[in-house]
Amino acid sequence: MNPLHRSRQQQVLVLGGGLMGLAVAHGLARHGWSVHLLRRSRRDAAGFAAAGMLAPHAEGLSGPLLALAQRSLRMIPTWVGAIEEDSGLPCGWLPCGTVAPFTSQAQRQAFPTAALGHPLERAALEAEAPGISPAFTCGLLFPQDSQLDSRRQLMAALERACRRRGVHFAEGVTVERLCQEEDGGGRQRLVGIALRNRDGEKQRLPCGQAVLCCGAWSQQLIPQVSVTPIKGQMFSVQAPRQALRRVLFGPGTYLVPRQDGLVVVGATSEQVGFTPGLTPMGQSRLEQGLRQLLPEAARWPPMERWYGFRPCTRDQQPVLGPGPLAGLVMATGHHRNGVLLAAVTAELTRIALDTDPAGRHNASWAAPFFHSFRWNRFSPAPAQASLRQA
Ligand SMILES: Cc1cc2nc3c(=O)[nH]c(=O)nc-3n(C[C@H](O)[C@H](O)[C@H](O)COP(=O)(O)OP(=O)(O)OC[C@H]3O[C@@H](n4cnc5c(N)ncnc54)[C@H](O)[C@@H]3O)c2cc1C
Numbered sequence: 102m103n104p105l106h107r108s109r110q111q112q113v114l115v116l117g118g119g120l121m122g123l124a125v126a127h128g129l130a131r132h133g134w135s136v137h138l139l140r141r142s143r144r145d146a147a148g149f150a151a152a153g154m155l156a157p158h159a160e161g162l163s164g165p166l167l168a169l170a171q172r173s174l175r176m177i178p179t180w181v182g183a184i185e186e187d188s189g190l191p192c193g194w195l196p197c198g199t200v201a202p203f204t205s206q207a208q209r210q211a212f213p214t215a216a217l218g219h220p221l222e223r224a225a226l227e228a229e230a231p232g233i234s235p236a237f238t239c240g241l242l243f244p245q246d247s248q249l250d251s252r253r254q255l256m257a258a259l260e261r262a263c264r265r266r267g268v269h270f271a272e273g274v275t276v277e278r279l280c281q282e283e284d285g286g287g288r289q290r291l292v293g294i295a296l297r298n299r300d301g302e303k304q305r306l307p308c309g310q311a312v313l314c315c316g317a318w319s320q321q322l323i324p325q326v327s328v329t330p331i332k333g334q335m336f337s338v339q340a341p342r343q344a345l346r347r348v349l350f351g352p353g354t355y356l357v358p359r360q361d362g363l364v365v366v367g368a369t370s371e372q373v374g375f376t377p378g379l380t381p382m383g384q385s386r387l388e389q390g391l392r393q394l395l396p397e398a399a400r401w402p403p404m405e406r407w408y409g410f411r412p413c414t415r416d417q418q419p420v421l422g423p424g425p426l427a428g429l430v431m432a433t434g435h436h437r438n439g440v441l442l443a444a445v446t447a448e449l450t451r452i453a454l455d456t457d458p459a460g461r462h463n464a465s466w467a468a469p470f471f472h473s474f475r476w477n478r479f480s481p482a483p484a485q486a487s488l489r490q491a
Contacts, residue, residue, distance in 0.1 A: 110135045113454060114294060114306070115268075116276045116322070117314035119146030120251065120439050121432045121446055123259040125312050128447035129454070130266035131183065138263070139274040139296065146256070147316055147439065150333060150409025152357045152367045153251035155441045158243035159199035159350035161213040162438075165473035166418050170438060172466075173445035174245065180444035181249070187262035193250025195360060199348040200229045202237035202394075209239050218243045230349050232397045237351075248348055248357055251440045252365075252407075273299030276315070279322055280305065281426050291428035312430045312450055317375070317410040319433040326420055326476050328434050330375055330410035333368040334383040338391075338401035340364045345395070354390025356398065363404065366391050370411075370437075379406050411436050415479050421446060422453045422471035430454055431476050445470075 111134055115126045118140030126136045140146075154160075155177060157170035181194045200221070203209040209220070218241030226240040227233060249255045264270070280293035294306045313319055317330035345358040357365040369383040384406060392399045414420060414434035419442060424431040430453045432446050449467055456462040 111454075112137070112308075112310065114139060114308045114311040115314055116294070116311055117141075117316060117318075118143065118270065118272075119314065119316050120148030120151070120256065120259075120443055121316065121435065122312075122314035123148070123256065123263055124443040124447040125314055125432055125450045126268045127184065127187070127259055127263045127266060128451050130263060130268050131187070132451055134454075136263075136268045137271065138268055139271045139276055139294070141273065141275045143272070145410075147409040147411055148256045149252050150335065150407055151251040151440050152335065152355065152365045153193070153249040153255065153440045154199070154246070154348055154350075154355065154357055155248055156199045156243070156246040156348060156350060157438070157441060158214045158217050158246050159201045159241075159348065160438070163213045165470070166438075167214070169419075169445055169470055169474070170441050173442050174247070176444040176448065177247065177249075180447075184255075184258050184262045187265050188258040188260075190258040190261055191254055192258045193254035193359065194247065195249075196247040197347050197358070198242060198244040199246040199350050200226070200240050200242050201350045202226060202230065202233060202240040204236055204238060206239060209241060212241065214243070215241060217245075229347055230345065230395070232344075232395050233349070234393060234396055236393070242347070246348065249440055250359055253359075255440070271298075276322060277303075279311070279426065279429065284427055289426050291426045308428075310428050310430075310454060312432055312454075313424060314432045316433065316439075317412040319412060323425065323431075323476075325425055326431070326434070327415050327479065328412050328420075329372070331413045331436065332371040332373050332376065332408055332410055333437075334371075334379055334387065334406070334408040335365060335367045336384065336387060336406040337363050337365050337404040338398060339404050340398065340401045344401075345398075349394060351390070351394040354387065354394050356391070356395060364398065364401065375410060377408075379408055383408075412439075419446070419474050420476045421449050421474040422467075422476075423456070424476055427458075 115138040221240040275297045278295040281289045284290040319328040342362040349356040413436045420431045420434040452467045
C-alpha cells in the first residue's frame with residue numbers, strides 16, 4: 102500500500118530496540134508510519150556485540166536462508182544509503198569480501214557454497230590473507246560478502262536516523278505481556294501491551310499493531326516460539342592499517358578487519374542462558390583460534406573485550422511475518438546473521454503490516470519467505486515429543 106494513499110497515518114509499536122527494532126522502526130517511519138519503539142535497555146542489544154559480517158557465502162548458508170540472505174545482501178547499498186542520508190553518520194559498510202581457508206582440497210570441495218566462490222591455491226590464499234597459517238593449503242574467496250561496523254557505527258546511525266524520522270523512543274520500558282482478545286472469527290488478536298516503565302510502574306497501552314523484536318528475550322513474550330540465547334564472546338586487536346583487507350573466516354574463529362586497522366576476533370558460541378560476563382576459557386579459546394589462523398596477529402595489541410546474546414530458534418533461522426496474534430508481526434530469531442538480515446527483515450515487516458486481512462499484499466517475492474520463516478513451522482519440542490511417546 103502506498104503510504105500516500107493511507108487515509109490517516111497508521112500507528113505501530115515496535116517491541117525491543119536492538120538491531121531489528123531499529124531497522125524495522127526506521128523502515129516504517131520512512132514509509133510514513135507513526136512508530137513508537139519500546140526498549141528495556143540499549144546496551145544489552147546483540148547489535149552492539151556483532152562482528153557485522155555480511156557473509157552468507159563464507160557461512161555456507163543454504164536453502165531459503167541463503168536466498169533470504171542474498172536478497173538482503175543486494176539491498177545493503179540502498180539500505181545503508183538511506184540510513185546514512187537520514188542520520189548524517191557512516192554505517193561502516195565495507196565491500197571487502199571474505200576468504201574461507203581450508204586444510205585440504207576435499208574440505209573445500211565439500212563446502213556448501215563452494216560453487217559460488219573463487220578457488221584460491223596456497224599462493225593466492227597468502228596474497229589475500231597475508232600471514233595465514235601454513236596449515237591452510239587452499240581457500241575460497243567470496244568477493245560478494247561484505248561487512249558493517251555494527252558495534253561502533255551502524256547502531257548509532259540507525260538510532261539517529263530513527264529519531265530524525267520521528268520515531269518516538271520509550272527507554273527503560275519492559276514489555277511484560279501481550280494483551281489479546283478473540284476477534285469474533287475464532288482468532289486471537291492483539292489489543293494492548295502490559296508494561297513496566299523505568300520507574301517500575303505497571304501500565305497498559307492499547308495497541309492493535311506491534312512488531313516483536315525482543316531478540317534473545319523474545320520467548321518471554323511469545324512462549325509458543327522457542328528462542329534461546331546463544332552467548333558470544335569477542336575481542337579486538339589493533340593491526341597496522343591494511344594488514345588484512347578481507348574478512349578471514351576460519352574454522353571456529355573469524356577476523357573482521359575494519360578500515361582503521363581494528364580487527365574484531367570472534368566468536369564463542371555458548372549455551373549458558375543469560376549468564377553475563379566474559380570467561381577466561383572463552384577468551385583463551387579465541388586467542389588460541391587467532392594464533393592458529395594468523396600467527397602474527399597474536400602480537401597485535403588487544404583493545405576491547407565484550408559479549409552478547411544471539412537469538413536462536415530450534416532450526417537457527419529467523420521467525421518473520423505474521424505472528425500468532427492478529428496484529429502482531431514477528432522479527433526475531435536471527436541468531437548469527439542479524440546484521441546480514443536486517444535490511445530484508447525491515448522490508449518484510451513493512452510488507453506484513455501492509456497486508457490486508459485476506460492476506461493480500463503487493464510484493465509477490467515476500468510470500469515464499471513468509472512461508473519458510475513462519476512462526477509455527479516447528480514440530481513439537483523434542484522433550485515434549487518423547488514425553489508423548491513414553
Ligand atoms: C558475538 C556476536 C557476534 C555476531 N556477529 C554477527 C555477524 O558477524 N553478522 C551478523 O549478521 N550477525 C551477527 N550477530 C547476530 C546479530 O547481532 C543478532 O542476530 C542481532 O543483533 C539480533 O537483533 P535483535 O534486534 O533481534 O536483538 P538485539 O539486538 O539483542 O535487541 C533486542 C532488544 O530488545 C530489548 N528487549 C528484550 N526484551 C524486552 C522486553 N520484554 N521489553 C522491552 N525491550 C526488550 C533488549 O533490551 C534489546 O535492546 C552476532 C551476535 C553476537 C552476539
